[in-house]
Amino acid sequence: MELSQILQKSISQIALSGQGVKTYLVPQIPRQLLTRAWRTFCPQEKRTSILALIDTSFFQNGKEGFVFTQNALYIREAMHRVKVFPYDRINAVIYFQALSTYSGKNSISMEIDSKDYDYEISNVLLKGINTDRFNRMLQQIVSLYRPDERHEIEEELEDSETQIAHPEKFKPHKFKDGDPQIYQK
Numbered sequence: 001m002e003l004s005q006i007l008q009k010s011i012s013q014i015a016l017s018g019q020g021v022k023t024y025l026v027p028q029i030p031r032q033l034l035t036r037a038w039r040t041f042c043p044q045e046k047r048t049s050i051l052a053l054i055d056t057s058f059f060q061n062g063k064e065g066f067v068f069t070q071n072a073l074y075i076r077e078a079m080h081r082v083k084v085f086p087y088d089r090i091n092a093v094i095y096f097q098a099l100s101t102y103s104g105k106n107s108i109s110m111e112i113d114s115k116d117y118d119y120e121i122s123n124v125l126l127k128g129i130n131t132d133r134f135n136r137m138l139q140q141i142v143s144l145y146r147p148d149e150r151h152e153i154e155e156e157l158e159d160s161e162t163q164i165a166h167p168e169k170f171k172p173h174k175f176k177d178g179d180p181q182i183y184q185k
Helices: 003-013 031-041 131-144 147-163
Strands: 022-025 050-055 065-069 072-076 083-086 090-099 106-114 118-121 170-174 180-184
Touching (some): 003 022, 003 050, 031 072, 083 106, 090 131, 106 131
Antiparallel strands (some): 022 050, 050 065, 065 072, 072 083
8 A cells, every 4th residue: 555545545534523623635735725734844845745734723724733745744733843754764653542530531642753753742733633543544654664564563553452442432430439440331
């Protein structure tokens, strides 16, 4: 599977409805939005190298979020500089989702570990995104550039699905002694 095929298959399922996040895939990116994203995220690359955009900006102006080009992933959040992750320099995407036994809410942590530096993706950027699908898409992209470890990454994805505590599968329950416990439906 190629990068464009992975993006085509996954990008439309990333944004959660009603959360103010929009996803775009070339050639459906409006021209003005494409130009603004290109100038903001990756002016050193050709504008035609942009394949997809996940716009998390408040005004939907293409200045914050994620840009996928043919060579790299670009990430920018409000009031921060653009972070660049060439696909072939990403070592791993670390994703953890846990259910708090006290509040009953999910705690999500996502980090990109590259050969140059590590970067934790903020909860502000992840707020309107289906993090499970986003993680799966990033893992598939990384596996393209690490063919010797492709099978290992696919196994990790399958294992991680059973380890993630989903709120619809697990609910906190208080016993008589008041200690919350997690039980499966």
